[in-house]
Amino acid sequence: MGNQKIPATPSIRRLPSYLHIIRQAQRDGLEYISGTVIAEELNLEAIQVRKDLAITGIVGKPKKGYPVHALITAIEHFLGWDSIRDAVLVGVGNLGSALLGYQEFQFHGLNIIAAFDKDPKKIGSSVHGVPVMPVSTMEMQIRNLGVKMAILTVPSAFAQETTDILVKAGITAIWNFTNVKLKVPENVVVQKEDLSSGYAMLCVMIQMAQMQPKK
Structure with a gap:
């Protein structure tokens, strides 16, 4: 995005729910x-x-709201969901398989077109229709495929070397689905998904609900 300012993260995270x-x-x-x-x-x-919704560039009509078809198009375009992005997945464990x-x-x-793993039992198989290839050939395969996006679900101990x-x-x-903060060049973007933070939020909500006075 160059020097463009990225909209607030919570706004972006809410858009799929709106969609x-x-x-x-x-x-x-x-x-409407x-x-x-x-x-x-x-x-x-x-x-x-x-x-x-304003960050997508669409404007609603007074007393009518937003035209449904145009709103869907605007959100999908803003999120980049109206174009196909090929990706590879590295680490075909429980989370990777899911x-x-x-x-x-x-x-x-x-569109996940290939997966990579070290386990000889998984190499050569396919998981949900996606072929699993050896990590040892990953660099060559990615170059041949011309893919620019990767989903990282390897054990944390191997996260940085895999990223390199x-x-x-x-x-x-x-x-990045590992708990490691990856070191990458400036031209590489990383989105870290911390599943434990979502669970932590749920636990706090449960405790707060239990503290509410019973009617």
């Missing part, structure tokens, strides 16, 4: 949907929804 609701409105035959309706579905403030089988990715333009190979192979975007 789910708007797509349902489309299936129900609605031509208001920010208030989206807000009520997600227990948010309507003004927050309108601010979030991600390979996650069917929703295809609706977001993410990915970068050398030409990968410029890494979705």
Whole structure:
């Protein structure tokens, strides 16, 4: 994005939830949907929804709301989900296998075309239709495939050395599911997913709910 300022992370994270609701409105035959309706579905403030949608460049119509089809198009384009992105996955363990089988990715333009692992029992097989290749050939295979995105689900001890190979192979975007803060060149972007932080949030919410006075 060069020197462009990236919109606030919470706004970006909320857009997929909005998209789910708007797509349902489309299936129900609605031509317009208001920010208030989206807000009520997600227990948010309507003004927050309108601010979030504004980053996509779309403008609603007074008393009507947003044209459903145009709103879907605007969100998908902003997120880059209207184009196909090929990716590879490294580390076909429990999490890696689950991600390979996650069917929703295809609706977001993410196409995992190959996976890599060290386990001889997995090499040469396919997981959810994705071929598993040896890590030892990863650099060459990625260059041949011309892929620029990688999903990293290896054990943390191997995260950095695997990343170094990915970068050398030409990968410029890494979705990091390890707990390691990766060291990469400036031209490589990394998104770290910390599953434990989501669980921590859930635990705090449970404790807060238990502290609420019983009616």
